[in-house]
Amino acid sequence: MQDTIIERIDHTVDGVASLTLRADDGPLAPWEAGAHIDVQLPNWLTRQYSLCGDLDDREHYRIAVRQDPLSRGGSEYINLFLHKGQRLTVSLPRNHFRLEKAPSYLFVAGGIGITPILPMMQAATSAGVPATLLYVGKAHEAMPFATELRDRYSTGEQVILFETNHHQRPDFAAIAATLSPQTLVYCCGPESMLVDVERAFLARRTRIERFQPVAKTFGPNMSFQVFCAQSQRTVDVDADTSLLEALLDAGYPVGAGCREGVCGSCEVGVVDGQPDHRDDIGAPQGRMYACVSRSLTPRLTLDL
Structure with a gap:
C-alpha cells in the first residue's frame, strides 16, 4: 500500500471529480497504461479507479470519478466530501487491461470510460504507432477530459468526438469494415456501448474493460x-x-x-x-x- 496526499481536486465537468495524488513519503510505484489502483476511503470503503494521468509524470497519480446517483457510497463520497490536502491510502497499481503491441490502434471510450483510454492514447502516439480515439458522450461539456484531448491531439483525425445530443452513436459496424485486420481495438464505457462494439468487432482482436460484471448464469453452488x-x-x-x-x-x-x-x-x-x-x-x-x-x-x- 502507498500513502498519498490529495494535491488537487478538479471538477472538469459537472459531476466528475478529478483527483491528483502525490506521495506522502517517497516516490509512487510506476504504472503503465490500463492500470488501476484501489483507493481506501475515509468512510471505510475501498474502490477501484483507473489511472488516467500523464505517463511521463512519475510523481503523481490521477484518477477521475463520476458521481453515480445509485452510488454505494464511493463515488458520492469522493465527489462531495474529499478535499485538498487529505490523505488517502492506495494500492500498488494492477493491470488487467494492458496495452498490447500492435501496428495500429482504435480506442473507443464512452463517458467516464475515457479514464483507462487516456494513457493508452498517449502511450501509442508517443511510440509513433497510428492510433485513433472515438470518444462518445452526450455533449462536449459533459465529457471528462474532452478539452484536454482537443488541446493535445488533432481532432477530427486522431480524436473524434461523438456528441449524442446532436448526432447518433457511431456506426461501429461501418467503422470495423474500414479497419486494417491488424488494428487492435480497446474499449471502455457503458454496457450498451460495449455490447455494440463486441458485436461489430467480433472478427478481430478486441479488448474490453467493464466497470460492472456481466450478468451470467451458472449451475448451483457446491461445497x-x-x-x-x-x-x-x-x-x-x-x-x-x-x-x-x-x-x-x-x-x-x-x-x-x-x-x-x-x-x-x-x-x-x-x-x-x-x-x-x-x-x-x-x-x-x-x-x-x-x-x-x-x-x-x-x-x-x-x-x-
Whole structure:
C-alpha cells in the first residue's frame, strides 16, 4: 500500500471529480497504461479507479470519478466530501487491461470510460504507432477530459468526438469494415456501448474493460475444500459462502476490493484442481479470483 496526499481536486465537468495524488513519503510505484489502483476511503470503503494521468509524470497519480446517483457510497463520497490536502491510502497499481503491441490502434471510450483510454492514447502516439480515439458522450461539456484531448491531439483525425445530443452513436459496424485486420481495438464505457462494439468487432482482436460484471448464469453452488499448500491447512467452502469469505474467515490476508470479479484484487494462485472461473477479467493460467470463482472439483489446492 502507498500513502498519498490529495494535491488537487478538479471538477472538469459537472459531476466528475478529478483527483491528483502525490506521495506522502517517497516516490509512487510506476504504472503503465490500463492500470488501476484501489483507493481506501475515509468512510471505510475501498474502490477501484483507473489511472488516467500523464505517463511521463512519475510523481503523481490521477484518477477521475463520476458521481453515480445509485452510488454505494464511493463515488458520492469522493465527489462531495474529499478535499485538498487529505490523505488517502492506495494500492500498488494492477493491470488487467494492458496495452498490447500492435501496428495500429482504435480506442473507443464512452463517458467516464475515457479514464483507462487516456494513457493508452498517449502511450501509442508517443511510440509513433497510428492510433485513433472515438470518444462518445452526450455533449462536449459533459465529457471528462474532452478539452484536454482537443488541446493535445488533432481532432477530427486522431480524436473524434461523438456528441449524442446532436448526432447518433457511431456506426461501429461501418467503422470495423474500414479497419486494417491488424488494428487492435480497446474499449471502455457503458454496457450498451460495449455490447455494440463486441458485436461489430467480433472478427478481430478486441479488448474490453467493464466497470460492472456481466450478468451470467451458472449451475448451483457446491461445497468444496481448499488445501492451502504453503500453510498445509484445509479450508471448507460451503455452498452459500464465497471462496474469498472462507479464506478471510480462516485468517488468510487475501485482497478484497470489488467482490464482483472485475478488479482482480483477490487473485490467488492455483496449484491443483479445476477452478470455476466466474470473473469478467479472464484469469491467467494457474490463477483465479476468489471473490466470485469457485471449484469444479471437490478439492482445490491454492498457493497460500
